[in-house]
Amino acid sequence: MAKIDLIVRRAKLDGQDVDVFVSEGKIAEVKPSAETLEAGDAVVEEAFGLTLLPSMTDVHVHLREPGFEYKEDVESGLRAAAWGGFSNIMCMANTKPVNDNGAVTEFMLDKARKHWPDGPRLFPIGALTKGLQGKELAPMGELAEAGCAAFSNDGVPVESTKIFRLAVEYASDWDRVVIDHCEDPYLGVAAGVNEGEVSSRLGLPGQPDVAEAMQVARDILLAEYLDLPIHLAHISCRRSADLIRFAKSRGVKISAETTPHYLTMTENILEAEATEFDALAKVNPPLRTEDDRQAMIEALNDGTIDCLATDHAPHAGYEKETEFDVAPCGITGLDTALSVTWGLVRDGVLTREAFLRAWTTAPCGIFKLPVNAFKPGDPADFFLFDEDEDWTVSPATLHSKGKNTPLLGSVLKGRVKTHFIAGKKVV
């Protein structure tokens, strides 16, 4: 056996007390805790019975650098990721300039290496089309070479189905998966509120769930026709889940993600007396109905939806403290995702298995990223988690620059205490 350089003692892994042996950044062995331990010159981290979880992967993050550093930059985004339990994050291309050339990709990666040399690892997502304009394909070869792990026009979805088809085909030459933000460009674009009961009463123009589901259907048909994979971003409604389930039963290469907010919040937030018209709950796709929320939980548990992602979308405080129509869409999520989704596991709503799949193996499988399943040779990416620690969501407790979450003021349970990435302590 290779030389052990880190031992994490007495951590609780799925109900068992274990010791984790790490060698050269990789898991060497995980075994039931021993009374005594021959540590040699290995570093010993005493876990004191804290919960041990594999680091999570977030395939949908907006870091805002370059261009909008006042909302978030690479350093602050990775800080939120490290404290949030994430070892891998993929960041979207809607920066300024857009990440549609190798220089921008390299700039982001340089920033990441400079501020967080030991991780979390950053995997930029290149634009599908130049300038996110939806007109000409981005130079995906150059982008892939510079380090882009996937391609997406998220933020400004491609309008033309023809261009989108070409992008999916071209991306496959570089062995990269395309991520689609599913939104019919004409049906209530980025309204930030679901079209239905609540939007009708509040007099807000809404975005219907079919605006999403129609694009999901289009992507399913395209993926089947081209026999190429397409990943569907931030799925929010039952109609989409039903279509994805059908596609998977046919063997179509479709994968999908949903976010913690679609699992835990509904449109009703917008007409509750205390939070009526609260732009902090304005997100695209919008928070939907209770039935849609239930559908997201079902689809995650049965594997119809492969993974979770935060769609972390930081904005400055003043941008959100404005009229609902004027406020930008987006909710920050890196800091709160773990507490929120682990809460669903604790409450028996989400299975532990689905939680682990959705935050670790599935996203890493789809995008070919390093993943820890505590098997020998896996990257030693894991964290110690105090399941019982209560913390109040406030500007001070969020590591992200973006404080825009409707959870502000609420008390969540569970905090990361220590985080190792490739055997190195980052938190």
Next chain:
Amino acid sequence: MKWLHKDLLDVSRLSKAEVMAIFETAGRFQELQERPVKKVPTLKGRSVVLFFAEPSTRTKTSFDVAGKRLSADTFSLAKSSSSLTKGESLKDTALTLQAMAPDAIVIRHWCSGAARFMADRLDCSVINAGDGRHAHPTQALLDSFTLHQEWGDLSGRTILILGDIAHSRVARSNVILLNMLGAKVRLCGPRTLLPPAVRNWPVEVYSDLDEAVRGVDAVMCLRLQLERQKDGLLPDLREYARTYGLGMKHVELANPDVRIMHPGPLNRGVEISSELADTANSLILDQVASGVVVRMALLFLYMTRKGEE
């Protein structure tokens, strides 16, 4: 009645008893309208800011007259004529207004929820004079007050609201208030101008105007924003007028006594025939008169709130 509300954002937060108190107060001010000197010193020394981020001569003038008849000082802050326009956020506008320490702010804004946004940030009373497509409580109150003057109790009456319901804050507030007062509400308009979830509202929905007007006691026409045609929501104004324009023949289908209302300004020949707007059935000018006294009542109740506590 002890008035407990700080703000008037929509009629939904009022009780029926409170609505009756508003009507009763408005009724008292109505007698004042008939005197040669129409001014009382009730709100002397108090100030009301009229913040109209969306232009509206009618509503603004109505509040202005209401405030002045109560001897309040009224200040206008129109969007075009103030520095509170380009680039300044609504939050900064709120802070600026707050610094002027008015006793009440009347706000008209193109965004749904803007009045609520201001109310959360201001110590003084905020009266919503129309926010986006959301609510227009003072219009709904003056509409019901006008009918109350005609009939007394509204319960058992059937009222049709006709036209562009989807974009209408007047319709939204009226649906709530008329239901509260016991009236039956019908809505009629093309499907493209009905709210998506209208089937779950406490109303009957019609697409055929001839059917919709049968037996109703009053018709409230809504103003059609002419740009709806450009939005693709209707083919053209001629077809709209033919299908959903209220004309003399509808009076016969309803009953000879049917009351016709319109919040103004009218597109004559579009939502209502010119002829009908000027008949004895029309309450359109009564609505304007009611507007002043209802707004006097509201300013009085909200601005003397502290003194009565």
